[in-house]
Amino acid sequence: MADIRSPIPGTFYRRPSPEDAPYKSEGDAVAVGDVVGLVEVMKSFIEVKSEVVGKVKAFKVENEEPVSAGAVLVELED
């Protein structure tokens, strides 16, 4: 069991743009380097990438919610 955390504080987005599908949904497989969301801060959008392999168990932060640095965004299961 691993968590994917936000590297920075900002606003979390689950999709690349409002028209697109979410990067990942519950039950999806996650590979190393897969993008699971964006965090917006200082006019930049930072991709949050997984450093581990797993399957999405749950998103702990809703789309467009504020996050703090180190906050768990996604819970993974094996």
Add this chain to the structure above:
Amino acid sequence: MTFKVLNTGLLTTIQDLGRPGYFHLGIPISGAMDRLSLRAANLLVGNDEGAAALETVFMGPQLEFEKDAMVAVTGAELPPRVDGEEKPTWTAFKVKAGQVLSFDYLREGARAYIAISGGITTDVYLGSRSTYAIGALGGYEGRALAVGDMVPFGDNGKVKEGRSLEASLRRMPGNPAELRVLPGLYWRLITEEAGRNFFDDEWKVAPEADRMGVRFRGGRPMTFQEREQPFGAGSDPSNIVDGCYSYGSIQVPGGTEPIVLHRDAVSGGGYFTLGAVISADMDLIGQLQPHTPTRFVKVDMEQALAARKERKAQLARIEEALKHQ
């Protein structure tokens, strides 16, 4: 000798106390957004208080040192690690040649200052090493650090490891943050009600806040006094005939979202400014995270000058504390 940038973090720039004296030419003052923390970091490692150091925001860099150095990290609570081993903030610690300095997740604040004994020794431009990235001047080739940069630093072996500044000598914003404001020349352009609302409402730091300015939202929109817009001013009631902006001045485009101009701001423009955050509180703005609730507190000139004096006294207390370590 140098340190090598293995990873940049989000935005890491070389900053000192800034480049005053050229604002009338449109070159901003730049320098650390939290100058007390920069000074403290430098003093901890035995540098002059205004030596060039690194300012890093929200997420630290990874740096590999080519020679031994003493390092101190102040400002935001961004725990440093040397080859993975956590080190205290606001404390001088040793990094040996070949070791890597990295950082844990940000715990509090926004900007950390990383001072290195001897100070960063890139070229001085117009009296300062501060990076003004938009103007491509100062710092490391006029830009934020990039992976692979070899950043030169000086030499000084004067201080002992473990010199530290206790919590009472540090300063961070509360929650809600309180920023003291001195109303200015254009205060008369808004209605009395708008003036009251500005100080009564709770605002929140917008995520797009950067070194130029910090935007706040969430308060009620402002209403303006009836007036015929003078020749040369735009048609929006928040427009004026172009005027000068000061460090700390608060513009409110369209009367909706106040923006406090900070170290890399433009020096003039056509929005009214309702006043300025007092100089003593500008450091606090550098430590605001996105979405932090913030109140503006009205002060007069006497209170602003007393606050400035208190900041000077705090710096003197820091210097005194380090004399005995």
